[in-house]
Amino acid sequence: KAGVTQTPRYLIKTRGQQVTLSCSPISGHRSVSWYQQTPGQGLQFLFEYFSETQRNKGNFPGRFSGRQFSNSRSEMNVSTLELGDSALYLCASRITDAEAYEQYFGPGTRLTVT
Amino acid sequence: GIQVEQSPPDLILQEGANSTLRCNFSDSVNNLQWFHQNPWGQLINLFYIPSGTKQNGRLSATTVATERYSLLYISSSQTTDSGVYFCAVKVRSTNAGKSTFGDGTTLTVKP
Numbered sequence: 001k002a003g004v005t006q007t008p009r010y011l012i013k014t015r016g017q018q019v020t021l022s023c024s025p026i027s028g029h030r031s032v033s034w035y036q037q038t039p040g041q042g043l044q045f046l047f048e049y050f051s052e053t054q055r056n057k058g059n060f061p062g063r064f065s066g067r068q069f070s071n072s073r074s075e076m077n078v079s080t081l082e083l084g085d086s087a088l089y090l091c092a093s094r095i096t097d098a099e100a101y102e103q104y105f106g107p108g109t110r111l112t113v114t
Numbered sequence: 115g116i117q118v119e120q121s122p123p124d125l126i127l128q129e130g131a132n133s134t135l136r137c138n139f140s141d142s143v144n145n146l147q148w149f150h151q152n153p154w155g156q157l158i159n160l161f162y163i164p165s166g167t168k169q170n171g172r173l174s175a176t177t178v179a180t181e182r183y184s185l186l187y188i189s190s191s192q193t194t195d196s197g198v199y200f201c202a203v204k205v206r207s208t209n210a211g212k213s214t215f216g217d218g219t220t221l222t223v224k225p
Contacts, residue, residue: 033212033213035213035215037155042215042217042218043200043202043215044215045212045213045214048212056212058212088155090155090157092157092213100144100145100164101145102147102159102162103147103213104159105149105156105157105159106156107154107155107156108155108156110155
């Protein structure tokens with residue numbers, strides 16, 4: 001079974017632009033979560049989607065948004081990019097949204113904002 | 115929110131040595147995972163271990179949920195074990211989708 005895939009793997013954007021990242025979960029998995037990893041803040045939860053609905057959201061500004069499609073694929077969007085948005089963005093999938101299930105991570109998208 | 119503390123923050127070993135990594139958490143959890151982050155950034159699943167003990171080759175893990183800690187043991191370490199090890203927990207019932215990560219332990223295994 002294929003793992004979690006994320007596209008693109010690397011991205012360079014200019015401050016003020018917007019960006020869309022994509023995540024395809026493991027086949028059969030319906031929950032997708034997004035995390036941001038930076039050297040200063042570590043790994044922080046952005047949001048989780050299940051059945052096309054946002055179930056949980058972390059403490060990030062409204063410039064960070066996401067959605068999930070009927071095939072469970074998810075996208076996250078960051079508008080008006082700031083230098084501090086440079087980070088590794090990781091997507092994780094789980095079979096369901098219940099707590100007691102293992103999550104699996106994709107390879108990440110490394111975003112650089114200049 | 116829940117606090118997750120990992121120790122030690124950095125660990126340097128000679129190849130063949132054993133090590134123990136610790137994860138303390140401040141609240142009841144019903145989901146705990148250990149990950150190894152490879153040099154390219156991907157988080158590799160090591161153990162899903164909300165309680166009890168598991169072993170996988172040279173690695174084993176123990177979680178004592180009542181005392182709010184988990185341990186990851188690496189025996190006969192190899193250079194390929196180098197990297198950052200994270201524990202991640204989910205708190206019971208609230209914000210079920212959110213995993214809280216520790217700051218990680220950076221392991222360097224020297225040949």
